[in-house]
Amino acid sequence: xxxxxxxxxxxxxxxxATPVAYVFIVIFLVLSSAFTFYxxxxxxxxxxxLLPFFSFLPWLYLILVPAVSMRLWSEERKSxxxxxxxxxxxxxxxxxxxxxxxxxxxxxxxxxxxxxxxxTVNYLGDPDNGVIFASYLxxxxxxxxxxxxxxxxxxxxxxxxxxxxxTVVVCxxxxxxxxPLVLDAFxxxxxxxxxxxxxxxxxxxxxxxxxxxxxxxxxxxxxVLMTGFWLYASAIVIDLxxxx
Amino acid sequence: MIETQALGKRYGDLVAVDGIxxxxxxxxxxxxxxxxxxxKSTTMKMIAGFLAPTSGSAKVCGFDVETQPIEAKRVVGYLxxxxxxxxxxxxxxxxxxxxxxxxxxxxxxxxxFDDVVGRLNLEGVLEQPIETLSKGFKRRVGLAQAILHxxxxxxxxxxxxxxxxxxxxxxxxxxxxxxxxxxxxxxxHVLEEVHAVCSRAIxxxxxxxxxxxxPAELEARSRYHQAVSLTATDTKAAREALxxxxxxxxxxxxxxxxxxxxxxxxxxxxxxxxxxxxQERNIVVRxxxxxxxxxxxxxxxxxxxxxxxxxx
Numbered sequence: 158x159x160x161x162x163x164x165x166x167x168x169x170x171x172x173x174a175t176p177v178a179y180v181f182i183v184i185f186l187v188l189s190s191a192f193t194f195y196x197x198x199x200x201x202x203x204x205x206x207l208l209p210f211f212s213f214l215p216w217l218y219l220i221l222v223p224a225v226s227m228r229l230w231s232e233e234r235k236s237x238x239x240x241x242x243x244x245x246x247x248x249x250x251x252x253x254x255x256x257x258x259x260x261x262x263x264x265x266x267x268x269x270x271x272x273x274x275x276x277t278v279n280y281l282g283d284p285d286n287g288v289i290f291a292s293y294l295x296x297x298x299x300x301x302x303x304x305x306x307x308x309x310x311x312x313x314x315x316x317x318x319x320x321x322x323x324t325v326v327v328c329x330x331x332x333x334x335x336x337p338l339v340l341d342a343f344x345x346x347x348x349x350x351x352x353x354x355x356x357x358x359x360x361x362x363x364x365x366x367x368x369x370x371x372x373x374x375x376x377x378x379x380x381v382l383m384t385g386f387w388l389y390a391s392a393i394v395i396d397l398x399x400x401x
Numbered sequence: 402m403i404e405t406q407a408l409g410k411r412y413g414d415l416v417a418v419d420g421i422x423x424x425x426x427x428x429x430x431x432x433x434x435x436x437x438x439x440x441k442s443t444t445m446k447m448i449a450g451f452l453a454p455t456s457g458s459a460k461v462c463g464f465d466v467e468t469q470p471i472e473a474k475r476v477v478g479y480l481x482x483x484x485x486x487x488x489x490x491x492x493x494x495x496x497x498x499x500x501x502x503x504x505x506x507x508x509x510x511x512x513x514f515d516d517v518v519g520r521l522n523l524e525g526v527l528e529q530p531i532e533t534l535s536k537g538f539k540r541r542v543g544l545a546q547a548i549l550h551x552x553x554x555x556x557x558x559x560x561x562x563x564x565x566x567x568x569x570x571x572x573x574x575x576x577x578x579x580x581x582x583x584x585x586x587x588x589x590h591v592l593e594e595v596h597a598v599c600s601r602a603i604x605x606x607x608x609x610x611x612x613x614x615x616p617a618e619l620e621a622r623s624r625y626h627q628a629v630s631l632t633a634t635d636t637k638a639a640r641e642a643l644x645x646x647x648x649x650x651x652x653x654x655x656x657x658x659x660x661x662x663x664x665x666x667x668x669x670x671x672x673x674x675x676x677x678x679x680q681e682r683n684i685v686v687r688x689x690x691x692x693x694x695x696x697x698x699x700x701x702x703x704x705x706x707x708x709x710x711x712x713x
Contacts, residue, residue: 171490241486243450244474
């Protein structure tokens with residue numbers, strides 16, 4: 158456990174040692190507010206909730222989370238520090254978890270810094286803060302799933318640009334899995350069971366109920382399992398690719 | 402103690418390490434020699450626990466690197482090739498991170514830190530980001546990281562590569578100072594290093610051990626072992642004089658600087674006889690030396706000779 162937190166601390170500190178963290182946080186805050194107020198019609202809706210903010214979040218994640226995850230492992234491989242890290246007395250799982258947690262905490266910090274929105278909505282009206290809290294939790298869980306996918310793809314290449322683009326594509330397909338854009342590609346030939354299975358993998362479907370304040374254990378479990386699966390895959394990919 | 406048993410690594414059809422067996426005891430510094438791509442680094446990576454062997458086994462202080470990886474990694478200090486480290490961290494932060502991961506007890510941490518920083522002369526750069534340091538300092542930070550927990554076993558992959566002569570000397574002095582109670586493996590392709598630090602040398606090529614001996618024993622295999630070389634004002638007269646010595650098997654003259662080398666017949670000493678004959682004939686000698694043997698020549702003979710055999 159302590160090895161995980163040591164790796165995590167080092168990683169998190171390295172975000173703030175470079176401009177990466179500040180650039181990310183500023184862009185995240187600017188874009189999330191722009192989406193909320195302009196595209197989401199925060200004022201015009203006349204409702205005291207943060208639905209406009211949360212409903213655009215998956216799209217914001219789609220671009221920004223891969224920017225965080227792309228360096229997770231590809232940088233370690235490129236600079237050779239992976240050899241240092243994996244010859245320290247820690248397990249592969251501790252290394253994967255430590256680095257993932259750092260990235261996840263970092264997104265959590267960015268998410269927490271949107272608190273002025275929460276203050277605004279409480280100032281203007283009387284929102285259901287339980288719903289808002291649940292939505293934040295869901296949003297953070299979803300970020301974890303995005304990051305885990307990015308972690309795995311980042312482990313497969315030492316080129317950060319490739320890692321970024323592939324992660325965006327994979328995440329986009331998963332976000333859109335419940336929509337005709339993706340499903341039509343399968344409908345013509347795949348059995349209905351498979352189409353339904355793919356549809357049920359959609360980030361958007363699982364997140365939309367959370368963002369409305371409906372906490373279904375199945376939705377939470379979906380994101381947790383998704384994260385666990387991709388992190389497990391990360392460990393396997395690192396093991397396979399570390400030699401080259 | 403390090404012990405490998407038919408240690409092997411293959412990538413698909415490519416055999417990188419082909420059944421290497423050796424044993425290193427505490428107090429020994431083993432030099433790993435070989436041409437580039439011989440399998441030196443791969444062998445070290447397997448012992449350090451970075452790569453999994455595809456055959457055979459390696460044990461460090463009795464811990465098998467595959468079945469007890471954490472215990473094995475705990476007793477090993479490892480400097481990977483190129484001394485990678487986290488560039489954005491300061492030297493102090495980086496060593497602090499290593500101390501924490503390696504679980505060095507809080508009360509020893511300050512002492513170990515001071516000891517390592519002192520040994521490697523890092524006082525002046527403690528607060529600097531590692532990426533801003535010169536190559537020599539980066540290498541020293543890598544070494545500091547490897548010895549911070551006072552490991553019983555040290556594995557150093559080309560520790561002096563890319564350093565200037567002064568820095569090389571410092572690193573060799575450091576290795577010698579630590580050699581007494583530790584088991585150390587050093588890979589290098591700088592042959593002078595073998596003399597400076599190693600008590601034993603293994604030459605590997607194409608993933609196989611071709612020689613395993615002390616540096617002196619290796620030198621004794623050289624054609625130049627016990628040969629006498631000299632430069633004289635009158636090269637021709639000197640050459641004729643040398644030809645009179647009974648035990649001289651062959652004489653070679655360097656076309657460029659006129660240096661004459663006389664090779665003895667196997668098992669014979671010719672230095673005294675050569676000296677005598679030169680004095681008798683009043684030949685003025687500018688330089689006269691008894692050769693111990695040339696490692697580079699032995700290295701070439703062993704690595705290339707075997708390669709040619711394999712091709713034939």
